[in-house]
Amino acid sequence: MLRVAVPNKGSLSEAASAMLTEAGYRQRRDSRELVMVDPDNEIEFFYLRPRDIAVYVGRGILDVGITGRDLYMDAEVNGDVEELLPLGIGASTFRFAGPVGDFSSLGELAGRRIATSYDGLLRGYLAEQGIEATVVRLDGAVESSVRLGVADAIADVVETGNTLKAAGMEIFGEPILRSEAVVIGRAGQAPAGLEVLLRRLQGVLVARQYVMVDYDVPRELVEAACEITPGLESPTVSPLKDSDWVAVRSMVRKSTTNRVMDDLYDLGARAILVSTIHACRI
Ligand SMILES: Nc1ncnc2c1ncn2[C@@H]1O[C@H](COP(=O)(O)OP(=O)(O)OP(=O)(O)O)[C@@H](O)[C@H]1O
Ligand SMILES: O=P(O)(O)OC[C@H]1O[C@H](OP(=O)(O)OP(=O)(O)O)[C@H](O)[C@@H]1O
Ligand SMILES: [Mg+2]
Secondary structure (H helix, E strand, O other), X not given: OEEEEEEOOOOOHHHHHHHHHHOOOOOOOOOOOOEEEEHHHOEEEEEEOHHHHHHHHHOOOOOEEEEEHHHHHHOOXXXXXXXXXXXXXXXXXXXXXXXXXXXXOHHHHOOOEEEEOOHHHHHHHHHHHOOOOEEEEOOOOOOHHHHOOOOOEEEEEEOOOHHHHHOOEEEEEEEEEEEOEEEEEEOOOOOOOHHHHHHHHHHHHHHHHEEEEEEEEEHXXXXXXXXXXXXXXXXXXXXXXXXXXXXXXXXXXXXXXXXXXXXXXXXXXXXXXXXXXXXXXX
16 A cells, blocks of 8 residues: 555645545545545545654655655755645745844845744754754744744744734745645655556646637637647547638636637637636546
């Protein structure tokens, strides 16, 4: 059985389980369940803290896991663990922030105290940038550390920025890392069932990111129309009863749907229909 680690709580938990369900795997019904066996798919899910998932995978105890890029980089298991697939969920940036007006560039951090819950990640970055600063490791609510006097600045996860704003802080410098949930595996290993898991998750990603567009277009405009909807590989062009027209079917990025429909209509395409993709294997 393939042994897969899934976040049990926190920002990634629900979204990761929803993705696995969409990929056809059985997921736990109760958030107190710690293990879930899916015998039909020969896979076993272990619900663990996302921060610990890199450790279990890095040590070869579990085959693969879903966790945040920032979390596995913080666990400093980089040589043992490799990123197999970004999942497009749980997106965030990891960055520096300080009280409004206090800092404007990274250089100003030299000799100062920086509070964070991601000390491994922060230390690595500071060393890379050649900045000598004191790292203060805290478990959470890092935004309060400056006001309470244990740090001068923070390095933390920023999603909407609302928490920083409420604490009277602002970001400065470039992001340390852009993170999202990823599938990690043990470097250089391909356990049985991994390829199918990745292909299924990739299918979920494509089904979420693309729509299917069908339209009719005058035969002489088909080349121009296919330039608007090139699809993933090649659009399907089918004859219509009226031989002056053809039907085209192509996958289009969901975020561009309305612009593509407008462009097709302006070109002369008609009967433009958009449908969702329920599942796919590319
Ligand atoms: N708004 C957010 N707050 C925290 N983590 C977020 C957010 N958005 C995305 N993430 C990502 O979720 C992961 C952190 O999940 P984790 O479960 O450890 O913390 P959490 O959601 O802050 O939960 P808790 O603080 O209750 O332990 C990281 O990869 C982080 O980048
Ligand atoms: O940019 P935002 O959308 O405001 O989200 C980012 C905030 O959310 C997380 O805190 P969380 O609620 O997990 O509390 P914690 O600091 O105790 O982990 C994170 O540590 C930031 O504080
Ligand atoms: Mg948190």
